[in-house]
C-alpha cells in the first residue's frame with residue numbers, strides 16, 4: 565500500500581499525514597516558537613468552549629508504568645479570548661490549524677463554531693463529543709448516535725470548513741456514532757479519544773487523579789485503535805483520522821493501512837516535541853524502500 569503523503573480531507577489539504585493531536589500542543593504557539601513543526605501536516609488545538617474553563621482540580625496528570633492518565637477537563641480561555649488573542653497570533657502558521665470544539669449542549673458546539681467563523685486563520689473544526697473528563701457532554705454525548713448526529717448537523721449548518729467528529733472508545737457503539745456523524749454532514753471522523761482509565765494507590769486507596777478517572781493514552785493502545793479505525797473505515801464513506809497509540813512511523817503506517825487518511829500524534833509530542841519531525845522523516849524513508 566502506498567500511503568497518500570499529502571492528504572486531502574474535506575476542503576482541507578495537509579502537508580503530511582501526521583497531525584498534532586488536541587490537548588498535547590496547546591494552541592500551537594509554544595511548539596511554533598520551539599521550531600518543532602517540521603513534519604507536522606496540521607495541528608489540532610486544545611478544546612475551545614463558549615465560556616472560559618479552569619478545568620479539573622490538580623492532580624490532573626498521572627504517569628503509570630505503561631502510559632499517561634489525564635483529566636485536564638477542557639481548560640481553555642473561552643472562544644472570545646481565542647478569537648481575539650490566540651488566533652491572530654497564529655496568522656501565517658506553517659501548517660493548517662483545526663480548532664477542537666467542546667460544549668455542554670448541541671447549541672453550544674454550534675455557537676462556538678459560528679463565532680470562530682469570524683477568523684480566517686483555521687481550516688476547520690474537530691468536534692469533541694468524547695471527552696472522558698467532564699460531567700456534562702463529553703463522552704456522554706459520543707455514546708448517543710442521535711446526539712452525535714444533532715451536534716454534527718447543527719455545527720455543519722454554521723460552516724463549510726473541514727468538520728471532523730472525534731469519537732469515544734468508551735461505551736456505546738463507535739460504528740453507530742461514526743455513521744451518525746456522517747449522516748449529520750461531517751467531512752471526517754477522528755477515531756478516537758483517550759480510553760477511560762484510573763490509577764489507585766492500593767496502600768491508601770487514593771486515586772492518583774483528583775477526579776478519580778481520566779483518559780488513558782499509551783503506545784500499548786495501538787492495536788485497539790487499529791481495530792476501531794479498520795472497522796469504522798469500512799462502515800462509513802468519509803475519511804477516518806486516527807488518534808491513539810501512534811508513537812512511531814511504523815504505527816502511523818499501520819493505522820493508514822487500517823484505513824486512516826491521516827494520523828494524530830499526541831502523548832508522544834508531550835514527551836518529545838520534535839517527535840513529529842522524526843516520525844515523518846522515518847515514514848518517508850519507509851515508504852521509499
Ligand SMILES: Cc1cc2nc3c(=O)[nH]c(=O)nc-3n(C[C@H](O)[C@H](O)[C@H](O)COP(=O)(O)O)c2cc1C
Pocket residue numbers: 585586587588610611632634636638664692730756757758781782783807808809810828829830831832
Ligand atoms: C494531556 C492531554 C490533553 C488532551 N486534551 C484533549 C482535548 O482538549 N480535546 C480532545 O479532543 N482530545 C484531547 N486529548 C486526547 C488526544 O488528542 C488524543 O486523542 C489521545 O491522547 C490519543 O492519542 P495519543 O495516544 O497519540 O496520545 C488530550 C490528551 C492528553 C494526553
